[in-house]
Structure formats: C-alpha cells, structure tokens
Amino acid sequence: MRPKQPTRASAIVFSAKAAALRALRGVRELKAPVRRFAPGNPSDYPLLLAECRTPLFTAESAVESGLQFGKVQNLRRACALLHRAEIPAGETFSFWKQIGRPTKSRGYVEGRELRQGCLIPSVGGGLCQLSNGLYDLALKTGCEIVERQAHTAVVPGSAAASGRDATIFWNYVDLRFRTSQDLLLTAILSKDELVLSLWGKRPLVEITTPTPEARLAQAVRTCTDCGVESCFRHVKPDQFRPAGNGAFLVEECWPEFEEFAARERVFGDELYLPFHSSMIRPARYHWATEGYAKVTAATLPTSLASVKERFGLDGDLSPIAAQVQRSQALARYYSRHLSSGISFLFVAQSLLPFVSRNGDLGGRGYSVLMTRLPLQTLHSRLDELAARFPDRPSLAEFRAPAWMVEAETEALERAESIITPHALLAGLYPQKTRLLEWKLPEATPSAPGDCIVFPGPALARKGAFELRKALSGSTRPLMVVNNETREYEKFWQGTSLARRDHSDWLQRAAVVVQPAFVEDSPRLLLRALAAGIPVIATPECGIADHPGLTLISAGDVGALKRALQRN
Secondary structure (H helix, E strand, O other): OOOOOOOHHHHHHHHHHHHHHHHHHHHHHHHOOOOOOOEOOHHHOOEEEEEEEEEOOOOOOHHHHHHHHHHHHHHHHHHHHHOOEEEOOOOEEEHHHHHOOOOHHHOOOEEEEEEOOEEEEEEOOOOHHHHHHHHHHHHHOOOEEEEOOOOOOOOOOOHHHHOOOOOOEOOOEOOEEEOOOOEEEEEEEOOOEEEEEEEEOOOOOOOOOOOOOOOOOOOOEEOOOOOOOOOOOOOOHHHOOOOOEEEEEOOOOOHHHHHHHHHHOOOOOEEEEOOOOOOOOOHHHOOOOOOOOEEEEOHHHHHHHHHHHHOOOOOOOOHHHHHHHHHHHHHHHHHHHOOOOEEEEEEEHHHHHHHHHOOOOOOOEEEEEOOOOOHHHHHHHHHHHHHHOOOOHHHHOOOOOHHHHHHHHHHHHHOOEEEEOOHHHHOOOOOOEEEOOOOOOOOOOOOOOOEEEEOOOOOHHHOHHHHHHHOOOOOOOEEEOOOOOOOHHHHOOOOOEOOOOOOOHHHHEEEEEEOOOOOOOOHHHHHHHHOOOOEEEOHHHOOOOOOOEEEOOOOOHHHHHHHHHHO
C-alpha cells in the first residue's frame, strides 16, 4: 500500500513533533550525557575486528545522480569526524554526538532522506548509509546495542531489507552502542566505496552474531521522478546541476600544468585558483581561465597572505613553514566552495595533504600535479645529507608534521595518476606517471658572457658548498642570482664574485650551474637552455635530456670542476 501524498500541513506537524522530541532529548542528555571521542593512534590497534563495505553510487536518473553526489559529500564531512575515533571499553558511542548537526554552514548539502514513505532531498541526506554500516560493525563485534531504530520503509537492495539498518534523524533518533573493549573506528571513502572498520588491541572472544529478521522491500517514491507534480516536495529535473564533472585545484602556475589543463579539461570542468583579477595579474598565479564552467578564486585570503609575506608579518615562521600555512588556508577555502557534483580532481601537490585531511578526495577519482619530492622521501634525503654534512645546519631545518607526511603518502599511493614534467619525480611512480615536456620560455640566443651563473641560493641542498669548492683558486667571476642571504659575501669569500646586481644574468652568463641535491623548479636552467647557454646540473634538477645540458652526480666536486673547465 502506497503512503499518502505529503502535504504542507503534515510537514508542519512533523516539524513540530521533531522539535519537541529534540528538546526532550536535550533534557535527557543533561541527566545522562555521552561524549565525543577524540582520534586515537592506529599503531595501538593492530587487529582488524570487523569491516563493512558499501557502494557509494547506484545507477539512477540524472537528477537522482545529483542527489547521490550530495550524499557522498555528506559522507565526506561525517567520515572526517568519525575517522580514528577511539572508543574506550564501557563507553557509549553516539552517532549524533560524534557527528554533530548536519547543516549547510558545516559543509553539508542536499542528499536523499527517507521521510514519511518518500525519498526526499534534504540537507545531510544519505548519512543513514553511515549509521547502517556502524550498526553492522556493532553487531559483528558483539557490542551492546543501547539505541537503534529501523527505517519505516524498506528500499529494495538496502541494508533495511536484511534487517541490518539503523535510521537516524537529528538528534532524537540516534544509533548508540557500548563496547566491552577499547576500539578504534576508521571511516574511509575510496573512489567507489564507504569502508568502515573497527580495530582492537586483542582478538574478539567468540560471539554469536544475531541474525536480524529480513523485511519485505517495498516501492519507495522519490521526489525527483515520482511524477506527482501536485506534491509540494516535487523536484523538477532542471533544479539540479548535472553532476560528474572534474575540477582543477591549483596553486602556483606552472606553464606545463596550464597547458595540460587546457588539453585535458572537458565541458563542465571547474577551476579553483588562488587569485583572479581583471586588473592585477601576478605571474605566480596567472592561470588561463577561459573554457571552464566555473572559476573560483581565493583572491582575498591570497592577497592577505601576500601582504603578510611582503611586510614580514608571518612572525618567526620560516619561508617554507609560511608557505605550508598558506597552502593549508587555500585548501580550506577550496573545500568550502568545492561543488558536491565534482567526481574527479586534479590536485596541486602542495595542497594534497590538506585536501586529503579535509576529506575532499573521498568518493572521487583524482590525479596529482606533482612539483617536488614526496615529503617522506624529501625528509629521508635531507636527514641523510644532514648526517653526512653535520656542518651544514640548513639541511636540518623545517620538517613537515607527521600527520602531513602520512596524509600525503597515502594520497599519492591512492592517486590514479601522477602528472609532472620533472624526470626524477616521474621515476618514483613509473607505472602511473604522465611525464610532461618542460616548456622552454621564449629567448633570443646571445653571445656567451664571462660569468659562471649560479641560480642559488647559497644553501647546502642547492649544492652551494660543492660549487664553492670547485671554484677554489679560479679567477672566473661568479654571479649568484638568488643572493638575498645575510652572509652572502662571507660564504663566497675566496671566490671571484661578479657585481651583486643580477638583472642581466642571462647576457652575462657563460655557463649556468646548479649542482643541487634537491631542486623542484629549474626555471632559470630552462631559460638558459632556451637562450643557448650551456647548463651543468644534477639529475635532481629534473631535466632529463637536452643538447646543452651536462649532468653530474650531486656532491661530486671533481666532476663539477671538470665540467666547468669544459664550459
């Protein structure tokens, strides 16, 4: 028997009852409060006790597909609050206490909710997939079910059909269970699945999992395709924007990535960039914006960050730490504005740990625009160099926090592809990397100059110590392009330095040298090669092959000296 058609009057009555029940729940909470659980340490919970996997998407109409993308967006927000929650023995877990109220201001959008016999669009809709999975885990691990209610109607193919469902409705319809041992809950969204797991410190004692009673499924109407246009909840197909598009989440503009995006984007794709203005065009963020369905720019926060950087308002933060802080703020801004219907992301590596931690990768495919060594590899490399050269303190400077390293490592492993022009980085993930060609800038070949040009700065990771040794006793002038270090003259004492003004370095260069141990963006080397100037560099600089390029091993002073003698 089909339920009666909802009316505005019945909806008002329902809302009034819900408000009263919420107030009653609030009073009860004062007498018997439950608490929200903080994240625990996964290494303390080595044993997987139970797991529940459910698909994120099912074949539906175009409009229903939009609501499913909304559901997945809601799951992203909720999973971020559930992931790694540590539930001590004897404590009561409450779904709503852990999640909080799902509102638009907290990033929740319209998804599907089963109410009064109909599947309706509702902010926070779709979270029942999460409560169903948690109920299933509680049954599998022998938890005491403190509170659980089944859905009023059974959708064909849902957990309710097998009696393993738990409906929730803020805040008085809750799922609560109590555990007999310490547990760690993980909630992960892959591209296609919701994966919930409970981890423990010791094996489960043998339990008899109750067999829930199966329930008869029935046809459930949806507000998008039921055809009852007289219903006040009826949704017209044109009310929903088509879902399933892609988005580019970028930071600094690399011409190789800009060209790649222009080739790869399709109709409906979106661009999220740090800065966009018709009046001011900073080269660092000057992405081409034509051809995108939507362009979202974090112009105000980026401008404020630039002012802080320019006037030294970042306090005691190192330049690298300040850049990490700016990337985190940018990722947070993108997260708040990212369309829920986006199904694939192209993410700048600088944003990757933060986008991952925000939960924005869940339920989506994604590729990474890679610009530097992975943090884990970079830290290992710098630690090795710091131990090898203890007299070079800059090698032991800034290290990213552990959570950031872990988040980036996991996200890189799960990425569908890695996009980079950097040859060394491409070799780290050979099976899934698309190696782009470096884009040489336009330059007019000129007669060779008289200077050895070092892009700099005078840091150990850039090979400055090796270059200084190689130039010992040489009378050839050295021009350091990035020479803003405080002890510039002192460091290069004994070396024949050219004048400090380097604005004409390209005209003065006889050879450009970068014997770096770590180099992300070899832009000056590319400019030199484009102008026909010989370049001496290490494989760490990421340029694989060019007629004007001489490659030497990082740290090999003898090879560097011989290469300089030939150029």
